[in-house]
Amino acid sequence: DAMVIQNPRYQVTQFGKPVTLSCSQTLNHNVMYWYQQKSSQAPKLLFHYYDKDFNNEADTPDNFQSRRPNTSFCFLDIRSPGLGDAAMYLCATSTGTTGANVLTFGAGSRLTVL
């Protein structure tokens, strides 16, 4: 089945220790997104790629970086995680960014910072 796969599902790290989260898709979608979601809050968009074009949200901290080496893969790097970065990180894909383009989400990576 075509899908969006995130690894790892659960990540525990220490304060300040870098973390990389990965996302792969078999949908051949042009757009890939990274969202941060904290408990009972709206998903917060960190970045998105339209093909290789990178779009950084204005309020995304510099501590967060992203790479998309090819159509299928996207990575989220957190260079120095703080306690406030503990959250669910959701990867999503879509064919485009307009109108009825539906986002398909991965199962998420839950980050715990000790």
Add this chain to the structure above:
Amino acid sequence: GQNIDQPTEMTATEGAIVQINCTYQTSGFNGLFWYQQHAGEAPTFLSYNVLDGLEEKGRFSSFLSRSKGYSYLLLKELQMKDSASYLCAVRDSNYQLIWGAGTKLIIKP
């Protein structure tokens, strides 16, 4: 600023009907989405409205009034598995998705 308002939590009884409201103030409008999110899981797509009126899809229906900046999601014949959060999201004039914080729906036997 842009804003999506939804009730934080609602409770309903198995077999009943529940209506979850969403009001929005956004810079422009290019469609409204409803997603279902079970605890600890990813959101899954339920419905999309871009024109006024009711869209029906099985037990779930979604309504939109653009002039009022208002939508609702109607769930019929509630089942225990419908216990989840329901997220409303609006695409603005720049095609950015503005998300609500979600409504946690609790179903009681």
